[in-house]
Amino acid sequence: MxxxxxxxxxxxxxxxxxxxxxxxxxxxxxxxxxxxxxxxxxxxxxxxxxxxxxxxxxxxxxxxxxxxxxxxxxxxxxxxxxxxxxxxxxxxxxxxxxxxxxxxxxxxGRSNEEFSYLPDIEKFDPVILSQLTLKDLVRQTIFSVSVNDNNKVMTGELLEVNGDRLKMISLDGHRVSIRNVELKNSYPAKKAIIPGKALGEIAKILDDSEDAEVMIYITGKHCIFEFGETIVVSRLIDGEFFKIEQLLSTDYETKLTIRKKEFIECIDRAILLVREGDKKPVVLDVQDEELRLRMNSNMGSMNDELSISKQGKDIQIGFNPRFLIDVLRVIDDEEIDVYMVNQKAPCFIKDSAESYIYMILPVNLPME
Amino acid sequence: MxxxxxxxxxxxxxxxxxxxxxxxxxxxxxxxxxxxxxxxxxxxxxxxxxxxxxxxxxxxxxxxxxxxxxxxxxxxxxxxxxxxxxxxxxxxxxxxxxxxxxxxxxxxGRSNEEFSYLPDIEKFDPVILSQLTLKDLVRQTIFSVSVNDNNKVMTGELLEVNGDRLKMISLDGHRVSIRNVELKNSYPAKKAIIPGKALGEIAKILDDSEDAEVMIYITGKHCIFEFGETIVVSRLIDGEFFKIEQLLSTDYETKLTIRKKEFIECIDRAILLVREGDKKPVVLDVQDEELRLRMNSNMGSMNDELSISKQGKDIQIGFNPRFLIDVLRVIDDEEIDVYMVNQKAPCFIKDSAESYIYMILPVNLPME
Structure with a gap:
């Protein structure tokens, strides 16, 4: 050669x-x-x-x-x-x-005969979307993919197409991330569980432009991403993904509207007092139009306050602050809506069109 | 409080x-x-x-x-x-x-009674230079300070003032770095061996401007750096620094003048084939106005060539490529002069005014 x-x-x-x-x-x-x-x-x-x-x-x-x-x-x-x-x-x-x-x-060098060529897969009926959209979808959901979980299905994300809707879902034992986008065209229903690691690598090489498109082919065992001069083939994860619809209650007792930037800054400060592996919750204490945050750890304590809008009851509830930060960082809106029922029930952060739905389980409040 | x-x-x-x-x-x-x-x-x-x-x-x-x-x-x-x-x-x-x-x-908090306050040292006769100059001096010499050496003196740098000259010297078993600068004023002779670690930290907080000055006080056991609103006190290393004058021969058999940027690029490429801890030398083979570089390792081989100016004999000599790179990166001149005697003798990279002198020991040429 x-x-x-x-x-x-x-x-x-x-x-x-x-x-x-x-x-x-x-x-x-x-x-x-x-x-x-x-x-x-x-x-x-x-x-x-x-x-x-x-x-x-x-x-x-x-x-x-x-x-x-x-x-x-x-x-x-x-x-x-x-x-x-x-x-x-x-x-x-x-x-x-x-x-x-x-x-x-x-x-x-070594001989190409030793090399494992990509499988030769018949490609038909691609789902088409912009590379930037796919890149965003991955970024906005990949943080809640389980790493090294015994349950293989949780180490992947569900990609589901139905008509002109594309949905991506990831979850670990404590939270669920869902993103929905509208496609230009309509497609027959199809779905696949794609390994989180593969999606992470694909997101790194996708283009940042709106115009460049990616074609996604889903076959029985593989998912193929074709864009520019590049073809990426990922194996799929076998199995049935979780039926998450039953988790997605729309009832709530408390709805908060919070300015995202200030909320991130407060949680960021609370995290300072938590060491890696430590399970201290940040406590959200809602009274009228005030959200009071507090964190107590061996290192010290923090208190902070935010002015918010509230519908419904006052509530006191605890969260792993990192789970809140992960979600807040990937939402582009300046204001977010948080829906809660009680101290033990899942909390939802979602927009009215449900283009995103993030569910986080609360943690027990510390004895004080 | x-x-x-x-x-x-x-x-x-x-x-x-x-x-x-x-x-x-x-x-x-x-x-x-x-x-x-x-x-x-x-x-x-x-x-x-x-x-x-x-x-x-x-x-x-x-x-x-x-x-x-x-x-x-x-x-x-x-x-x-x-x-x-x-x-x-x-x-x-x-x-x-x-x-x-x-x-x-x-x-x-904890009580200030537990805290070790800085020693109260009488300060007189400061040596004054610009913060930027001191910062540069450290950057240009600190890479050849020995780390964790049994010989404590080698873990520090000699700072020596004589009249209106300030000299800094560091060395490990394989190389010596010397920088000389002229001071605005003249001072009585004084010297100190300052721990490399302290110098590294001081360099990080010195100002980048020519105008800001630093005052250096050398006492029996300490060196004090005073600049802006800050006072830094470093313990000195006890002992006699090496008499390096006897190493600094000015005789040579070969003098090369090399464009620094191209030389760095070649050595950078040669280093690709050397894993950390591996002792493969880059071989410099000078023939007439050509410098040929070669590197052989388990990973492969590299050959490269540079046009240079030469005075004196042709030579073939091997170096640890990292030692060459360390020196080349801290020289600001576009062309450097390299002085050599033979395959076994130290090589010198220095300017005509001797504002810098770098000595590197060659390594044995590999059998080929």
Missing amino acids: KIVCSRNSLLSGLNIVSKAVPNKTTMSILECILLETDKDGLTLMSNDMELGIETRVEARIETPGAVCLNAAIFFDIVRKLPENDVTIETDASLKTVISCERAVFRLM | KIVCSRNSLLSGLNIVSKAVPNKTTMSILECILLETDKDGLTLMSNDMELGIETRVEARIETPGAVCLNAAIFFDIVRKLPENDVTIETDASLKTVISCERAVFRLM
Whole structure:
């Protein structure tokens, strides 16, 4: 194989495919990126067996071929090369020479026969939305995906399409995050549970522009995201997602309207007194149009007050302050509505159109 | 004690004194910052027994007094307070209330009687230079201070004043860094070995402006840095510093003049192939007006070339690439001069005025 391409295009491509290279693995071929030519250019591919990514780089092909190179070293080298044309040449024994201006690197490559190519999946009926929307949806829900949970389903997010509505749901044992968006077109009902880790990596390489679109194909075992010159294939998580509809009560005894920025600042201050792993709640004490916050820990105590609007009863209720912050940080509205029933019942933060619904379980109030 | 001060002034003061709060200590009082009033305002003080810092904050004193507060928590709280006036009030039992707008924190303070005040040292004959110059001197030499060396003297830097010259020297087993600057005034000869750690912390809080000055007082056991509203006291390291003059030969067989930016880029690329702890040298092979660099490691190999100016013999010599990079990064000149004798002898990078002299020992060339 011998190809010539620009250092910057190659770097962009590597930045994309490196997202599916595992940090730790016992199979050293998974640490490699496949470079393979076709008549139009160069394909880069990576695959950690859960998530696979392929992207294309414009290149002049002088001799067709393929080679696998250690992703970390190859990426580091390209990053440090001058911004000029890069030549990559491999001989029959897979010795690979990477040269740019007067810098020449020699690495030992591996055969593409060892590489796990992405599965060949028939693609039809894509769901289409803007890359930015998908990126936002992930950012706004991924924080409540369970990490390392015994229940595999909780380590993924439900992506559900119904007509012109797309819904994403994540949950752990203490909270549920739901986002709804409207699609331009209408689609037959379909759903999939996508691993949270895959969604996190995909969000990193999606474009920030409204105009750029992503096509999502859901098949029996995989979900394929196609955007720009890139194809991402994620395995799906087997199983049934939780029926969360029954949790979503719309009854409430207290409704608060709070200015988000001030609320975040108060909770941020309360968190100062909580060490990692400590379970001290922030107590919200609503009396008339006043929200009083307090936090007591071994380190000291904090009290704060916010002016709010209230409908319904006064209430005193405790929360893990980090769960509140996680939700508040991903809501774009300047004012938020908080719905509560009593000290033991789930609390909801949602907008009137229900484009977002966040449920958080309260924690027991400390004895004082 | 009851005082009122602006949150921003308090934050600046805490940023300064926090540099002498140890990360780990068995003496919990060292983790505290002392707040003490006098008739004009508030003094903040910290002391890890090697390094002590005191700075002043403008404040309205309502009731004079003193209290010690845990540095980490207090700093975090002030950072998160609104940008407004902060009131700090302590009662007889040292319960401390920190309030700002509607936020109120309560912490348990400790008595100033437990605190180790800075030693009361008679100050005379300060050496005066600009804060920026001192900051630069530290940055340009601190990388070759030995860390955790058995030889205590090597964990410090020699600061030596002679007439209107100030010299700073650091060294580890493989290299020596020397910087010389001219002072505005002339002083009697004096010298001190200052702990590298103290210098590193002082450099962080020195001003970036040419105009602001620092006064340095050297006494038998301490070095005092006075600048702005801040006083830093560092213990000195006992002992005799190395006589490095005998190492500083001016004979050479080869002199290279190299464009620094290109040289850094080449060495940066060579380092890609060296893992932390690995001792692979970068080999410099000088032939006529060409400097060829090569690096061979288990990961692969690199070759690169630079056009240079040369006086004297061709040479082939190996270096730890990180030692070269450390020096190149702190030299401001666009071209550097490198002086060498042979493969085994120290190499010097210095300017003609000897405002800087860096010595690096070569490493054995690998068998190839």
